[in-house]
Amino acid sequence: xxxxxxxxxxxxxxxxxxxxxxxxxxxxxxxxxxxxxxxxxxxxxxxxxxxxxxxxxxxxxxxxxxxxxxxxxxxxxxxxxxxxxxxxxxxxxxxxxxxxxxxxxxxxxxxxxxxxxxxxxxxxxxxxxxxxxxxxxxxxxxxxxxxx
Amino acid sequence: xxxxxxxxxxxxxxxxxxxxxxxxxxxxxxxxxxxxxxxxxxxxxxxxxxxxxxxxxxxxxxxxx
Numbered sequence: 001x002x003x004x005x006x007x008x009x010x011x012x013x014x015x016x017x018x019x020x021x022x023x024x025x026x027x028x029x030x031x032x033x034x035x036x037x038x039x040x041x042x043x044x045x046x047x048x049x050x051x052x053x054x055x056x057x058x059x060x061x062x063x064x065x066x067x068x069x070x071x072x073x074x075x076x077x078x079x080x081x082x083x084x085x086x087x088x089x090x091x092x093x094x095x096x097x098x099x100x101x102x103x104x105x106x107x108x109x110x111x112x113x114x115x116x117x118x119x120x121x122x123x124x125x126x127x128x129x130x131x132x133x134x135x136x137x138x139x140x141x142x143x144x145x146x147x148x
Numbered sequence: 149x150x151x152x153x154x155x156x157x158x159x160x161x162x163x164x165x166x167x168x169x170x171x172x173x174x175x176x177x178x179x180x181x182x183x184x185x186x187x188x189x190x191x192x193x194x195x196x197x198x199x200x201x202x203x204x205x206x207x208x209x210x211x212x213x
Contacts, residue, residue: 010199014197025192036199
């Protein structure tokens, strides 16, 4: 499976000059936990709801500061057409919860570790179903008649 | 996905009970009417670039000149 096939949520991007307050409003309106910060077509950072807590609220930063002052950069990315295992590997090695999915130099969307966990659980469920059925409704061969 | 200026993009809620969200397309930034789209969210006028995923669909409106 390709990484892009696991992208279930739309991505949202904001310009680096936007204020933290504006971006928080976008996140609330869009119902998302992270945004891409894009300069023209170029992805330059990401901001998560956790960043807003740690780098804004906890530090007493003003809400009218620019969003690029609290973004995470450089961004760890994965190619849209790369195998999903590549995303698993990046999540594992970098300790991330979100990965920016790119097609060439263009941002496509944000892959979350939650998306992968849901998928893994669903796949395990699919694997377990026939085994469960076999256990619960075992089909036994009829007894072989004894040869006299 | 293709859209035109003035179209509405609807994003399905991801959890049970979560309402759909929508935004208005203000500009097409991609080639051939494709994404990303500059959109305006809800009533508060927040604008952002939108990169549609499988949770989103476009409601096209008839555009009169």
